[in-house]
Amino acid sequence: MARIPVAQRRRDFIDAAVEVISSHGIDGATTRRIAEQAQANVAMLHYCYDSKEDLFADVYEYVSGKYREVIEGSDPHTTLPGAAQAILRGVMECYIDSRSFTATTFELVSWARRQHGDRGIAVYDQALDSLRKALQEAAAADPVAPEVIDEIAYVLATLADGFGVNWLTYGDTTAAREQMEVNCAVLDSWLTARLAAGPAKPARRKRAARA
Amino acid sequence: MARIPVAQRRRDFIDAAVEVISSHGIDGATTRRIAEQAQANVAMLHYCYDSKEDLFADVYEYVSGKYREVIEGSDPHTTLPGAAQAILRGVMECYIDSRSFTATTFELVSWARRQHGDRGIAVYDQALDSLRKALQEAAAADPVAPEVIDEIAYVLATLADGFGVNWLTYGDTTAAREQMEVNCAVLDSWLTARLAAGPAKPARRKRAARA
DNA sequence: CATGAAGTTGGGCATTTGTCTAAGTCACGA
DNA sequence: TCGTGACTTAGACAAATGCCCAACTTCATG
Known part of the structure; x- marks a missing residue:
């Protein structure tokens, strides 16, 4: 037609x-x-x-791309906490904007894990990489140990993921907006304490947490 | 046989x-x-x-029960922050203990949502209820506004969920243990600030966030 | 206008899935 | 020992699914 x-x-x-x-x-x-x-x-x-799998690969890439966009395109800030705030907000706003996108992302991540094992976590890995890079750039003026960057990236991911799960479960936009603020407050209070504490955590021994 | x-x-x-x-x-x-x-x-x-659905209903109940156990059975504390810490730790440890349980929980929640709509979020709802109740009990000596309890419960859930997603994705036990500590630190710094701030958040207008 | 490439479609195939039927087999009380 | 009721199983069924084929339509270009 x-x-x-x-x-x-x-x-x-x-x-x-x-x-x-x-x-x-x-x-x-x-x-x-x-x-x-x-x-x-x-x-x-x-x-x-050629196959359903091929289509899903494209969906996968589409989702990855959107994450990169959101993270790299977040309001530029010169301070590390500012950048972290902006990125977290950006991701959560993107989730609220499209519930389909959020749901599909979570479906894809869990599908990829059980389907392709290590290779399947690419979305997550790429998002974390963009994240680390963006944080590092923001901290260029006042450099921070890479372990700290890793830790911040992890906390950012955790807060975004947790937010996403709740938002998907309840789908209440009003509640989600309030929770977005709560998550920002959580990030803020922790970041302040963390950056004041110094580069190494008390009980750190091995290599930095990968994510 | x-x-x-x-x-x-x-x-x-x-x-x-x-x-x-x-x-x-x-x-x-x-x-x-x-x-x-x-x-x-x-x-x-x-x-x-009678049907696969019937079996899944039992699985659903099994998962719900385990959450209740973990939350209600966490080390009793007399202070609110202490109880919150203990519960968060308990849940995360339970996740680390059994990756199958963690994965199945997340699968069930997302399945239930798209399958049964509102009725499907029962696991999540019940877990949050146990959570609120446990927190309220811990704060019995020094009562706190219910909105604050709700907020703490939400942050607890967010941190646990975020931890779960990451743990499922990477499956690295060593990293997970470190991240467990990070999450506890995050909770701690936020809780301190939050409890010092008073019962109502600056920009709170409507009813408390449901979750 | 002819032609061939690009796009579109109905129908069909093998496989997998949830469920059911009917025919067993075992343990144990009468 | 002989039911009788609880457990076990092979096999069949319709429905759904991923994929494919061969035929059809459109349309820019020669």
């Missing part, structure tokens, strides 16, 4: 997949459902993608 | 389901896989449970 070039069709399928995955889960996201959501045919899907 | 009473068989199926769900996801947890894991027959499963 509509006669749409493959490139556009692929984008449609990715969007459709995000929607379907968020409401039916990874395994509930069948080719037929995705095709229907994209107002296309099952055969069309296989005309654009 | 073995001739096992239904009651025991059911318990076996629940354990098997937890294992299979954690490694294959909810939808990957097929009756045949669960049966195999329980060293039983597919037909046996339907002899014990």
Whole structure:
């Protein structure tokens, strides 16, 4: 009917997949459902993608990309705490903006883990990398030990993840906005204490926590 | 063969389901896989449970129960911060103890949400209720406004959830132990600041955040 | 206008899934 | 010993799923 070039069709399928995955889960996201959501045919899907796995790979990349955007595109700050605040806020706002995106991300991460093992955690890894880089840049004027950066990145991820789980579970926008503030307050009080304490934690022995 | 009473068989199926769900996801947890894991027959499963859904309901209850146990059974403390610390530690330790349990919990929560909508968030709701109750008890000597209790419960849940996601993703026990300490430090610094600040947050207007 | 590439589609295939049926097999009280 | 009721199992069933094929439509270009 509509006669749409493959490139556009692929984008449609990715969007459709995000929607379907968020409401039916990874395994509930069948080719037929995705095709229907994209107002296309099952055969069309296989005309654009060799396999369902191929489509999911694109969805995966799309999600990764969005994270990078949000993290790198957050309001630039010259202080480490400022940058950390801005990034955390950015991610949480992005979650609130699109529940489908949030749900799909969490589905993808857990799917990738059990599907591809180590290689599957790429989204998470990449997001943490962008995170570390952004923090390091913000702290350029007043450098901080890499272990501290790692720790901050981890806390940021933890707060964002925790926020995401709750937001997905309850879906209450008003509550979510309040919780966003709470999380920012949590980050703030901890960061202040942490940066005052010095580079090394009391009981640190081995290499820094990877995440 | 073995001739096992239904009651025991059911318990076996629940354990098997937890294992299979954690490694294959909810939808990957097929009756045949669960049966195999329980060293039983597919037909046996339907002899014990009318449907797969029935089995999952039991798994759901099992998970809920374990949360209640962990929260209510955490070391009793007379101070609010002490109790909060103990509970957070208890939950995180429980996660580290059993990755299957952790994974299954997260799978169940997301499955329940998209499957049963509001009714599906029961695990999360019940856990938060136990949490609030435990905190309230700990603060009996020096009462705190219910909004503050709610806020603390939310932060506790957020830190636990965030920890869980990371632990599931990387599965590094050593890192997880370090991160457990970080999360405790985060809770500690925020709680101190929060309890010093007074009952109401600066920009609070509506009812307290539900979770 | 012819033509061939690009896009579109209905129908079909093998496999997997949840569930059920009917036929066992065992333990134990009468 | 002989039921009788509790447990066990192989096999079958329809429905759903990922993927494919062969035929059809459109349209820019020669």
